[in-house]
Amino acid sequence: MNSTNITSVTHGVPAQSRWKKHGHSGGVLWFTGLSGSGKSTLAMALEDALFAKDYEVFTLDGDNLRHGLNANLGFSAEDRSENIRRAGEVAALFASSGIIVLAAFISPYARDRDQVRQIIGNNFHEVYLDPGLDSCEARDPKGLYKKARAGEIPDFTGISAPYEAPINPELRIDTHKQAIDESIDQLIAYTGRAFRLP
């Protein structure tokens, strides 16, 4: 830590009071997977579905954060780590406000995801979207794989930069085989269990 003479301040409202008000605990569903694996699509559809069911829910999207909080970071391994560290810290803040965070980040390094798991604590749930690289590249919704294959994008995950697949995620979804609606139903059921109040 670069700061000294810093004293933590206790919140006016305890987490349990927030949970009670919301009817569920705060926490994080962390979507990881290759570009084109469906992270943002599933997260935003799930946000909509959970909000309709009266959850307090908010999506943190990797691309959106790179326009704001993480706009001063690039795609080197070091910058990617800092990108995920900051995202994890923000997700932790949202979780401690009693919100369920849907975090959609490629987050290719296992070490970085494990660091986020440590920051968040108990209510961290890793959701690995795994349609396979071929499927992602065939879909190529933003035309990025084509550019990456042509050498126009350096350090592109799955092509010219590594993706370290989760070994033991809380949930693994094959978004190639399974339709979006089915995945949303699966995620709603999982959310109900994962953030249920004791």
Next chain:
Amino acid sequence: MNSTNITSVTHGVPAQSRWKKHGHSGGVLWFTGLSGSGKSTLAMALEDALFAKDYEVFTLDGDNLRHGLNANLGFSAEDRSENIRRAGEVAALFASSGIIVLAAFISPYARDRDQVRQIIGNNFHEVYLDPGLDSCEARDPKGLYKKARAGEIPDFTGISAPYEAPINPELRIDTHKQAIDESIDQLIAYTGRAFRLP
């Protein structure tokens, strides 16, 4: 921006739906002032009071963020600016989730606060806590002024680093003359007006 090939994603839930659910709009009360001016104390007491009145509210505290998101920043002018930029971006995320953010940051540079105002947009309200330097130093709740006068803390705001007072804040509170309860009543009334739905 250091990132390219980034596409913004639209949220599943529009901001207005969140506002309607919460009964108020999202936004930011930004507390600025010297160390010991009462920022954290007022913010945490206000968090408690507003939560009891059924607001969705969360405090972002400078010291707390320096243990997490901003742990890799020090107190140089450059690091202070980045500290406030990140805090502003996080406050903006919370505001767009429909929450009222109570942000407690010394934020000594007018330029940095103005940047946050631009990031947040309409629902940014600057609250200047101004008991005067003498009063802050006399209270010295953490013993920091004493250390700073002894030269043990470099770049200490008000002593060896500048504080640029807000010229035209939305609210200015003399926390030396006014009791905490009175300030909280004033802030509750202000919040009711500032985040009322149209």
